[in-house]
Amino acid sequence: MTVRRVNGFDPWFGPVPAYGAPTAIIPRTIALLGDDTPGLRPVFAVETGAPVAAGETLFVDSKRPELRHVAPVAGTVRDIRRGPRRSFDRLTLSVEAGEAKAFAIPAPLERDTLVALMIEAGLWVGLLARPFGHVPAPDTQPAALFVTAIDTRPLAPDPAAIIGAHRAFFERGLAALRLLTPGKTYLCQRRGAGLPAVEGVVEAGFSGPHPAGLAGTHIHYLHPVGSGDTVWHIAYQEVIALGHLLATGTIWQHRVIGLAGDGTLRPALVETVPGADLHDLFAGRLIDGPVRLISGSPLDGRPTRYLARAHHQASALRHAPIAERRDWLGLAATWLARGSGALIPNRLHEQAAPPGLLPIPFLRAISVGDIDAARRLGALEFVEEDMALLAHADGGAADYGRMLRRVLAELETAR
Amino acid sequence: MLKSLHTVTDPLLDKNPVTVHILGICSALAVTTSVSTALTLSLALIVVLTIAAGIISLIRHHIPSSIRIIVQITIIASLVIVADQILQAFAYAMSQRLSVFVSLIATNCIVLGRTEAFALNNRPLPAMLDALGNGAGYAIVLLVVAFIRELLGAGTLMGFGILPLVAEGGWYQPMRLMLLAPSAFIILGLLVWAVRSARPAQQEPREFTPYAPERQVQP
């Protein structure tokens, strides 16, 4: 197994949490968020108040039938909320005891049947393609498939421990995923993690600080894309879910989530359901005083109430002091630190940049909207999560993820 | 009548060949160290341009398209030679100060530009009025730049002392930078900036639209 050392730095959000064994928490409500699949125009298969079984289809995209979302647990549909401009905000379920839908597992598993099964069980939305970072179309074939089994985000739980607890399912899922691509399947892990070795899957080791754990970094080193190739990547807990489905015929109704941050009393690893209500997860674990709850890591998380599909952690951070109540020292510091708002290059940018990227010319290009320069500098290789560390290194005021998404949207229409 | 007036006055500010089209910069840098040389060259250019526009417009239907540039340059160059000879005959000292720049009127982009763009397609009188307007616009810019350069670089205007120099017991230390070409570039740049601030229609459109964060909606 070749090991690559990645440059970067770990942002400080507190000491590395020492997670123990997972405790089980079942929240009262869960939600499926529209932000998990941007651009979704849903056609609902259920109504408010209808009881659903675990694995039953809730909604499908009107144009793309592979974007199907199923109920992660059995319950009753409580609320379907729309967002601005008739977009989909979230569908809330209250968790109740109920049945789990049984899926027919095809006996000799081939690519077509596997794809159909993944779509039917709502697992296809766990795959993401590069470039552009959308859910891939099932009739396309990627040049490679990446399984991300390393997480270097601040306060993230260790994937190796979680995979170790669900070893059989992980192996089964990984073996099945090999069918999706005619090229290589890479298992990206931390060096010395000791993940199960599956025949035909290439093991790749990465060491170093963040962004060593991001899919973009792995793709850059193992199979760079940007000029016609497509690769897919999938997170390790989705692989466990697929293995569980293949082994038992029902969907995996759990996710293992790390709760940490300086707003919690102590870090905790919990086994809960996808889309869990963060209020229920953090109940009894928060300090006294104002905190904010973030789904995901403090670096690239979203301040929503429910856990997003792609996140394996949730953070509780102390609120920054409110401007009106700041003392004169804080006010003086704010006045001294003000500037013109432009990008001031610093050594930190070079360190926080994803590998192969020249950060200052790239950030200047995307902030101005220079599509050609951004493409030359490699905009097609990255998505928003690759920009999160750069935005943090820059001071956090500029949202480089959004600027990159604007550039990517233009590049996509130009293709 | 109004149209003719527009033809003459448009090139003074709204379609000035130097500040809007950025033509004729080389001689604008070179001869503006004093107001008198700038004035002389401007007059020479106005005369050459007007007569050339008139002649070319008169024969415009008889010039074959494939050799029109050569014909235009021949006419312009002949007029420049005549102008140069007249200057040498009647104002020898001034001709020495202007040295090659009178001859270089033949290569001035404004001259060829106006004959090509206007005189070839219009009747003689409008063509001459357009040439007069463009020459006057060029003259205005040259005189403004020369005014600043001579006043700050030598303390004089048209040879008359205005600011008392330190060398003659006064307080003004001339700025050597003003006698060098970069100062003309800088003054021209500041002039273009001022004109485009007063006439925003002359500003070129933006190449890119910078990122503007969209209105955040409460989750």
Next chain:
Amino acid sequence: MIPARLAALATHRLTRGQLPVLAGLLLPLFWMLVTQGPAVLLRLALIGAITLGWQILFARLRGQGFGLEGIAAATIVALLAPDTAPAWQLALGTSFGVVIGLLVFGGHGRNILHPATVTLAFLMFSFTSEAYRITPELPIWTLAPAALLLLASGQANWRLLLGALIGLIGLGWLQTVPEALEMAGTGLFWLVLLFLLADPVASAATNASRLLHGLLFGLLTVLFLQTGTAISTLVFATLMAAIFAPLLDAMAIAVNARRRERRHGR
């Protein structure tokens, strides 16, 4: 590789602004005060007032904010300008430097030249009979805190300093210019190097081109030193090297783009 605790300090907003620059200028300013008297403060007041005035005017007209970079530039000019400079010349030079060197481009972060460099070059170019080209005396130890602060806060990239030293000492040895090697031990050289050349905005934008930028500055310094005084050499070398910095950036970007194409073409 930064340990995580230090990363928190390095991303703190107080170390990202002009505070390390101003703190680094305190000791040279104090030295000038002690050796030359309070005239330095009068110059600083005048130049600072003009700089602030222009910055406020542009801030109002454009609706943008500004920080302490004007004061930092004013301090550098006040340090390096001679005692006998008339006030109107300083005012004119400062106005030119701040407007053309900084504000026309859109303020700090968008300029390609350091306003102090432009101001000093303008003054030296325009008024040759004044004492602008007389080298001020500045011992090297006064720049030690500046070097520490700027390097630690990540604002002055070590590649620029290394390239400059290689260029200076290399060409100085090749062409046997002893003044070049002596210059590396003066405080003036390190002041220009740390504040004017290694200014994060007015220098090259990629790591590879930073080395070349420093190297170019070193080479130009040795070349100019053979015909000028120390301070005029340093200022004009900084100016020229900064003008070439975008070209060096374009070269680095082209190499990066070519490498990416070849990697994707496989």
